Amino acid sequence: xxxxxxxxxxxxxxxxxxxxxxxxxxxxxxxxxxxxxxxxxxxxxxxxxxxxxxxxxxxxxxxxxxxxxxxxxxxxxxxxxxxxxxxxxxxxxxxxxxxxxxxxxxxxxxxxxxxxxxxxxxxxxxxxxxxxxxxxxxxxxxxxxxxxxxxxxxxxxxxxxxxxxxxxxxxxxxxxxxxxxxxxxxxxxxxxxxxxxxxxxxxxxxxxxxxxxxxxxxxxxxxxxxxxxxxxxxxxxxxxxxxxxxxxxxxxxxxxxxxxxxxxxxxxxxxxxxxxxxxxxxxxxxxxxxxxxxxxxxxxxxx
Amino acid sequence: xxxxxxxxxxxxxxxxxxxxxxxxxxxxxxxxxxxxxxxxxxxxxxxxxxxxxxxxxxxxxxxxxxxxxxxxxxxxxxxxxxxxxxxxxxxxxxxxxxxxxxxxxxxxxxxxxxxxxxxxxxxxxxxxxxxxxxxxxxxxxxxxxxxxxxxxxxxxxxxxxxxxxxxxxxxxxxxxxxxxxxxxxxxxxxxxxxxxxxxxxxxxxxxxxxxxxxxxxxxxxxxxxxxxxxxxxxxxxxxxxxxxxxxxxxxxxxxxxxxxxxxxxxxxxxxxxxxxxxxxxxxxxxxxxxxxxxxxxxxxxxxxxxxxxxxxxxxxxxxxxxxxxxxxxxxxxxxxxxxxxxxxxxxxxxxxxxxxxxxxxxxxxxxxxxxxxxxxxxxxxxxxxxxxxxxxxxxxxxxxxxxxxxxxxxx
Numbered sequence: 001x002x003x004x005x006x007x008x009x010x011x012x013x014x015x016x017x018x019x020x021x022x023x024x025x026x027x028x029x030x031x032x033x034x035x036x037x038x039x040x041x042x043x044x045x046x047x048x049x050x051x052x053x054x055x056x057x058x059x060x061x062x063x064x065x066x067x068x069x070x071x072x073x074x075x076x077x078x079x080x081x082x083x084x085x086x087x088x089x090x091x092x093x094x095x096x097x098x099x100x101x102x103x104x105x106x107x108x109x110x111x112x113x114x115x116x117x118x119x120x121x122x123x124x125x126x127x128x129x130x131x132x133x134x135x136x137x138x139x140x141x142x143x144x145x146x147x148x149x150x151x152x153x154x155x156x157x158x159x160x161x162x163x164x165x166x167x168x169x170x171x172x173x174x175x176x177x178x179x180x181x182x183x184x185x186x187x188x189x190x191x192x193x194x195x196x197x198x199x200x201x202x203x204x205x206x207x208x209x210x211x212x213x214x215x216x217x218x219x220x221x222x223x224x225x226x227x228x229x230x231x232x233x234x235x236x237x238x239x240x241x242x243x244x245x246x247x248x249x250x251x252x253x254x255x256x257x258x259x260x261x262x263x264x265x266x267x268x269x270x271x272x273x274x275x276x277x278x279x280x281x282x283x284x285x286x287x288x289x290x291x292x293x294x295x296x297x298x299x300x301x302x303x
Numbered sequence: 304x305x306x307x308x309x310x311x312x313x314x315x316x317x318x319x320x321x322x323x324x325x326x327x328x329x330x331x332x333x334x335x336x337x338x339x340x341x342x343x344x345x346x347x348x349x350x351x352x353x354x355x356x357x358x359x360x361x362x363x364x365x366x367x368x369x370x371x372x373x374x375x376x377x378x379x380x381x382x383x384x385x386x387x388x389x390x391x392x393x394x395x396x397x398x399x400x401x402x403x404x405x406x407x408x409x410x411x412x413x414x415x416x417x418x419x420x421x422x423x424x425x426x427x428x429x430x431x432x433x434x435x436x437x438x439x440x441x442x443x444x445x446x447x448x449x450x451x452x453x454x455x456x457x458x459x460x461x462x463x464x465x466x467x468x469x470x471x472x473x474x475x476x477x478x479x480x481x482x483x484x485x486x487x488x489x490x491x492x493x494x495x496x497x498x499x500x501x502x503x504x505x506x507x508x509x510x511x512x513x514x515x516x517x518x519x520x521x522x523x524x525x526x527x528x529x530x531x532x533x534x535x536x537x538x539x540x541x542x543x544x545x546x547x548x549x550x551x552x553x554x555x556x557x558x559x560x561x562x563x564x565x566x567x568x569x570x571x572x573x574x575x576x577x578x579x580x581x582x583x584x585x586x587x588x589x590x591x592x593x594x595x596x597x598x599x600x601x602x603x604x605x606x607x608x609x610x611x612x613x614x615x616x617x618x619x620x621x622x623x624x625x626x627x628x629x630x631x632x633x634x635x636x637x638x639x640x641x642x643x644x645x646x647x648x649x650x651x652x653x654x655x656x657x658x659x660x661x662x663x664x665x666x667x668x669x670x671x672x673x674x675x676x677x678x679x680x681x682x683x684x685x686x687x688x689x690x691x692x693x694x695x696x697x698x699x700x701x702x703x704x705x706x707x708x709x710x711x712x713x714x
Binding site: 099 | 306309310313317512515516517518519520521522523524525691709
């Protein structure tokens with residue numbers, strides 16, 4: 001399955017919220033859908049789920065107009081979306097039935113996911129009596145109850161301890177291996193980097209970056225060098241580089257490493273020669289690979 | 304449609320499993336059973352008491368009166384004849400009589416100055432004090448008897464002539480409002496109570512779904528019409544079930560205790576079938592109408608604590624409709640009740656009152672019913688649309704006007 005969002009535009013009360021959102025995602029892969037608070041992620045997800053129509057643009061699945069009612073979509077909202085005062089198994093069966101399962105199947109699936117997520121013992125308890133992490137696990141069980149074709153996870157690791165995070169990681173990997181189409185929205189970039197081959201970064205209603213994460217990282221690391229010396233402190237090295245070497249720009253200092261951008265066609269070899277000629281004892285000289293956080297801050301922090 | 308029944312089943316099961324529902328139904332039913340059984344219990348105790356303590360009871364019921372008769376104005380024996388069930392204690396002087404009254408040995412004291420004049424001594428006055436009224440009649444009787452005797456007229460004959468009752472039979476050609484008043488009032492009041500109670504319940508339930516974000520999962524799982532209709536109709540069934548249990552409890556309890564009541568309440572419980580049918584149809588539709596309205600209010604707010612404030616306008620309208628209907632019960636054919644019986648906000652109560660107590664044509668009933676059913680459907684669909692839109696409207700409560708404007712903009 002190939003899901004494509006093409007030029008999605010949406011306004012509320014004359015305020016344009018989405019200015020032309022476009023990205024695509026294949027099944028068997030996870031897309032990291034990233035953006036700052038209020039960037040337009042939830043609006044895009046709601047349009048995708050058919051909660052309301054977009055003003056312009058289209059959503060296609062394998063080239064045909066996508067009707068969310070024809071597919072099973074599992075949606076994990078960022079905030080809790082369950083009845084706090086209802087018994088867990090009862091409400092899971094209810095949600096399962098609403099999405100087309102019969103009572104028996106809904107119960108079977110609910111018990112399976114509760115067991116897999118380690119919260120089976122609470123099945124007859126009211127949701128509000130559980131800890132935040134266990135409530136999140138019940139919410140995950142609700143999302144996956146109907147074996148959805150498309151899974152949208154909004155901050156799925158919220159409230160989970162490292163052990164439970166590990167369980168969820170395995171589940172997400174399992175979903176990807178079963179050829180599900182996973183859209184993963186989170187501010188915890190380490191998780192996005194762990195699962196997502198593709199990312200789409202939305203800022204103020206515009207997609208500012210989309211594509212394969214490795215390629216993006218390579219692109220952002222292009223012409224950038226990570227440098228450390230044995231005979232100078234970071235500050236001293238920074239001063240020396242700024243004053244004595246031409247056609248470079250110091251873009252960042254990370255831990256002890258200075259990140260240098262090569263300008264005007266300067267090559268890595270030329271830089272090494274420059275460094276040796278001014279007596280710098282090179283301890284580390286490597287191609288800089290940015291983290292997703294670096295890319296996020298750079299793109300989403302731009303005005 | 305399948306999802307509608309799934310929502311209905313879940314919501315209904317949640318409502319009737321609530322402790323508040325079970326306890327309130329049980330308490331009301333118990334109070335009704337106890338209330339209607341009181342005469343039977345009373346009779347059971349009274350019968351045994353009469354057998355065993357008859358003499359004791361006679362003494363207990365007697366009232367002690369203290370008297371001073373000045374100038375032999377009346378005879379003590381005449382007073383005793385007039386008050387055969389009470390004790391008359393003659394005091395020697397006013398001081399002794401005062402002491403008797405203050406020490407509660409007598410209920411009241413009388414210093415009789417003439418057959419038409421006396422002084423009344425009482426410890427504390429109360430609004431239920433009828434001692435002076437009793438003495439007025441006693442002295443008046445003695446005075447009349449004495450005078451009639453002097454004129455050789457038989458006092459018994461005069462009494463018979465004066466006390467002959469005028470008998471009459473009543474044939475009601477229209478509706479007997481006297482008889483219908485109580486059950487009509489009771490049914491309208493029950494409707495009022497159930498709408499206020501379940502209306503708030505539905506509004507709070509929807510608002511809480513929004514505040515705990517369950518709505519986001521629900522509206523992505525099924526059609527909003529199924530959700531709001533399922534929820535409202537579940538609320539309606541729970542209310543009807545509770546009302547039905549209470550009504551059935553009252554009916555059965557009265558049937559079992561009817562003899563002890565000497566069938567005095569038959570006129571309340573023997574409600575004509577046409578009145579019950581009208582009440583059921585109009586009552587259910589009106590009930591649904593207001594539940595949908597309250598449901599819409601619930602979808603317009605994001606926090607349960609805002610429900611009361613936002614539902615005030617609809618509550619005021621409903622209370623006004625209730626009072627117009629109730630106050631027009633005295634004049635069931637009045638113009639104001641006729642108008643109210645066509646306005647869907649009040650027609651379910653007003654038309655029921657007209658059918659129960661006044662005269663109304665079948666055409667008027669049909670028109671009112673169509674208007675009410677149509678409006679209820681519109682309010683339901685509008686509620687479903689606002690409910691769907693509600694998932695986007697977090698924060699401060701949204702005005703109905705703004706919501707309708709947004710509805711026009713979307714889709």
